[in-house]
Amino acid sequence: MGCLWAARIWQHAQRSELGKRIAQPATLLLRDEAALARWQRIGGVLLESDGAETLVPVGTSTIAHSPGQIDKLLLCTKAQDALPALLSVAPLLHADAQVLLVQNGIKAQRTIAECLPALALYCLSTSHGAYLRSDYSVVHAGHGQAHLGSLNGGKLAAIDERSSLLDSLPSASMNIQWDSDITGRLWTKFAVNCAINALTVIHDCRNGELLTLPVAAAQLRDLCGEIERIMLTVAQCPQPLNVLARVETVLAATAQNYSSTLQDVHNARPTEIAYFNGYLSELARLANRDCPLNDAVLSSFNAIAQRARD
Ligand code: KPL
Numbered sequence: 500m501g502c503l504w505a506a507r508i509w510q511h512a513q514r515s516e517l518g519k520r521i522a523q524p525a526t527l528l529l530r531d532e533a534a535l536a537r538w539q540r541i542g543g544v545l546l547e548s549d550g551a552e553t554l555v556p557v558g559t560s561t562i563a564h565s566p567g568q569i570d571k572l573l574l575c576t577k578a579q580d581a582l583p584a585l586l587s588v589a590p591l592l593h594a595d596a597q598v599l600l601v602q603n604g605i606k607a608q609r610t611i612a613e614c615l616p617a618l619a620l621y622c623l624s625t626s627h628g629a630y631l632r633s634d635y636s637v638v639h640a641g642h643g644q645a646h647l648g649s650l651n652g653g654k655l656a657a658i659d660e661r662s663s664l665l666d667s668l669p670s671a672s673m674n675i676q677w678d679s680d681i682t683g684r685l686w687t688k689f690a691v692n693c694a695i696n697a698l699t700v701i702h703d704c705r706n707g708e709l710l711t712l713p714v715a716a717a718q719l720r721d722l723c724g725e726i727e728r729i730m731l732t733v734a735q736c737p738q739p740l741n742v743l744a745r746v747e748t749v750l751a752a753t754a755q756n757y758s759s760t761l762q763d764v765h766n767a768r769p770t771e772i773a774y775f776n777g778y779l780s781e782l783a784r785l786a787n788r789d790c791p792l793n794d795a796v797l798s799s800f801n802a803i804a805q806r807a808r809d
Contacts, residue, residue, distance in 0.1 A: 500601055501527060501575035502637040503629040504673075506544040506555040508573070511669035526558040526566055528588065535561055537634045547632070548639040562587060571667065573599045573623070578607040578774035585611060592618070597664065599623050600650065603692060603759070604774040605685045606781075612651050620650040621664070622681045624688055627673065628756065641756070644674045648681025686736040687745065692775045693793070694723050694746045696760035697800040703761070707754025710747065718792075719746065725792045729779060732786035764807045772800055 505527040512524030527544070529535050543556040560566035569591045576584045581602050592598070599621045600608050608622055628641025647664065661677050668675055678684055699706060702715045709715045723743035730736045763770040776797045783790040 500625075500627075500629055501573075502544045502631065502635055503546070503627065503639055504573050504575055504601070505557045506546040506553075506637065507669040507672055509544075509555050509557040510553075511672065515666075526560055528566060529559055529561050531561060532563075535559060535564075541635045543635070545632075545636040546639065547637070562591070566591065568593045569596055571597050571599070573601060575601045577769065578602045578604045578771045579769065581607040582611055582614060585615065589615070595619070597621060599647070601625065602774075603688070603771055604778065605682075605689045606774045606778040608650055608685060616651065619652065621647060622650050622685060623647050623675075624678075624681065624684050625673075630762075641753075642674070644676065646678040646681060646684055647675055648678040648684070650681065680737075682735050683737040686730070686733060687740065689775065689778075690726050690730055690736070690740060690742050691746055691749050692771075693726050693779045694719060694742060695750065696758045696770075697772055697776050697796050698722070699758040699761045700764050700803055701796065701799050705754065706750050706756050706758055710750050710754075718796075719743075722792050722796060725790055726779065729783050729786065729788055729790055729793075732788065733782065764804050767808050770804060772797070772804070776800070 505525045509525040527538075529538060538559050543554040546553050546555050569588065570593050572585075572588065572592065574581055574585055581600065585598065597619045600611065601623045602608060608620075611618075612620055623645055625645040626641070626643030627639065627645065628643065629637055629639050631637055647668070652660075665675060665677060670676075695706060695709065698709055698715060698719055701718075702708065702712055704712060704715065709719050720743060723746055727740055727742045730740050730742065731738065757765075760770045760772060760775075762768075776793050779793050780790055780797065783793070
């Protein structure tokens, strides 16, 4: 996602007034020297979209190379890496910097809002599909939508603030719309991820097969009921949530896809499941509710993920 957004922001800036004024409109902040060395062999993000390949020469830096003050930060990490990544760049943030969180789930966003309350925080919730073919070679596979909203500025973030933020982003190519209830949207997406992601690993299947494999479909239906009951205890979550209906819509739209969690397990990468079903268990405990189906899903998932790593 980081490569996709950096390339799209760079392309957008080149086409707008901004690009004419700023030498380097988008800088990809890399983890370390090894990542920088790999980057130098390529010299840009290779973006594949609609069958065409473009080398987009976005800038790069590591924190050690003092990239300068940051006015706008798009934080594209897995949920569990978001807070440490943000803390590592915090000294570089301008006093009025805008930080856009692109994580799945809702736990990372809540934790960051609690730990860094003075920051202007926004969330970008997206359904774009992207994957890396190799280092810095990204395929924009599914053109979806993105919703942007303020996390701690309340529902009424000033109109000029919204439009300047939307103008600075590739709102057309990434189909970005402002959402004045981004928190509600994140809770809804969280419920959907709790229902789908772990089950696709347990049944080792494409998203759509959760509707067609009889055992998976029955498990999905029961799990959605349990998620719905826990979500009722969360005041910020839109009610009624109709988890099963939402999940069925997402599964139909992404039937041929492998969930991000199944891709992580197949590639022996860390997953975000602790931020999906793990967080759901925490919410249930906080509300003094049991969630036996979710707990069973978590323990089957953990056993499979462990075997995949061994
Ligand atoms: O967000 C997703 C993911 O894979 O993480 C879903 C909604 C399950 C679509 O694949």
